Amino acid sequence: QVQLVESGGGLVQAGDSVRLSCAASGLTFNTYGMAWFRQAPGKEREFVSTISRSGMTLSADSVKGRFTISRDNAKNTVYLQMNTLKPADTAVYCCAAGPGGYGNAKSDNYNYWGPGTQVTVSS
Numbered sequence: 001q002v003q004l005v006e007s008g009g010g011l012v013q014a015g016d017s018v019r020l021s022c023a024a025s026g027l028t029f030n031t032y033g034m035a036w037f038r039q040a041p042g043k044e045r046e047f048v049s050t051i052s053r054s055g056m057t058l059s060a061d062s063v064k065g066r067f068t069i070s071r072d073n074a075k076n077t078v079y080l081q082m083n084t085l086k087p088a089d090t091a092v093y094c095c096a097a098g099p100g101g102y103g104n105a106k107s108d109n110y111n112y113w114g115p116g117t118q119v120t121v122s123s
Contacts, residue, residue: 002026002112003113004093004095012067012085016121020080022095022114034071034078037107038091039116048093049080053100060105063089085121092116 005091008020035050049069057069068081075088086102094117098110 001097002097002115004097004112005046006093006095006114006117009093011120011122014121015026016122017081017083017086018085018119020082020093020095020117020119022078022080024076024078024095027097027112030073030077031100032097033102034069035096035098035104035110036069036078036080036093038093038119039088040091043091045085045094046091047105047107051078052102052104052112054102056102058103058105060067082119087121087123090119090121091113092109094120 003025006022026078033052037045038048039045048061051057051069053069066084071078095108096112097112
């Protein structure tokens with residue numbers, strides 16, 4: 001079956017950098033679009049970044065210039081490099097796999113989800 005497993009979260013200070021990883025198995029990884037979403041306590045799930053099967057990326061305005069999504073098809077892994085972290089970035093970050101086209105920012109379009117990894121940014 002399909003599994004997505006995130007890693008790399010933790011407790012960091014404002015201004016720090018963190019790289020999240022999401023290892024995928026049970027699917028033909030290079031045919032899927034991959035994305036990161038996040039959910040903070042008491043808030044709805046929010047789109048962060050997505051990367052198409054061809055490597056085209058789209059990010060939310062709130063993270064543009066700070067976060068970078070990338071993928072390594074040889075390792076069946078998608079990454080989220082997060083720089084200049086802010087307390088407002090505190091959330092559970094989940095990766096998702098879905099349609100391979102560009103710009104898919106709606107969570108309903110994604111078929112598979114990981115359990116998430118907590119990122120906490122202290123001020």
